[in-house]
Ligand SMILES: Nc1ncnc2c1ncn2[C@@H]1O[C@H](COP(=O)(O)OP(=O)(O)OP(=O)(O)O)[C@@H](O)[C@H]1O
């Protein structure tokens with residue numbers, strides 16, 4: 001599957017997110033947004049992407065053992081983000097996707113995380129959403145399409 | 154309404170004194186949940202919260218909020234203010250609770266709308 005993707009773009013950027021470090025949450029999302037400005041200089045589009053990457057980054061920092069990685073793939077008409085970690089995974093995917101459900105620790109809740117709506121934000125702002133999870137880890141893939149481009153639809 | 158007018162009318166204290174306050178806004182969003190603010194705040198919004206840690210700067214700068222109002226005189230540390238200044242995010246301090254601050258803003262915006270008619 002990854003082979004077919006790599007033939008369509010050569011622009012891939014990788015960002016690491018450290019686990020259990022809450023005060024820097026948002027820094028990778030801002031870096032991605034800034035980097036993408038060269039490719040898609042459109043405020044609205046970048047804001048949508050920024051929200052999604054922020055939520056993915058927050059989940060890697062808060063809900064994983066070792067943190068994880070955020071891969072950004074740039075296509076002419078869209079950006080595909082893949083957030084990966086190596087556990088502990090979601091116990092119950094259906095619950096995790098239910099707005100309001102959260103296993104965030106108290107330390108994260110005090111900072112305003114743990115409303116249980118992050119994944120739903122991504123679903124709402126992204127045009128494609130896929131998630132799989134096991135004890136070995138979670139993979140979240142989403143795309144945000146550049147709607148100005150007529151080839152997108 | 155401009156941020157300058159907001160500062161004078163409420164009144165609020167401008168913490169990011171190096172930033173210009175000519176920007177304007179037409180709406181307010183009040184929440185201490187970062188995901189909620191991420192979803193709702195736009196460049197046309199002032200965001201009212203009691204959160205005073207670094208992460209609010211990420212949220213505000215991704216959504217390009219017009220300003221953040223910290224209620225209940227919750228003074229953030231100097232580091233946050235200088236980072237906000239770097240990022241160009243206006244930070245205001247309100248002596249009132251989030252509820253009171255939002256209520257006053259609601260009336261101000263409503264008056265402005267009626268006045269413009
Ligand atoms: N990478 C992950 N690994 C393991 N569990 C996860 C991961 N991402 C999310 N979850 C689980 O899914 C739940 C819902 O995630 P979601 O991002 O929607 O809300 P939240 O992170 O709890 O709160 P918010 O995002 O509103 O601050 C989390 O509480 C957690 O139990």
Ligand SMILES: [Mg+2]
Pocket residue numbers: 055058059114117118119
């Ligand atoms: Mg989350």
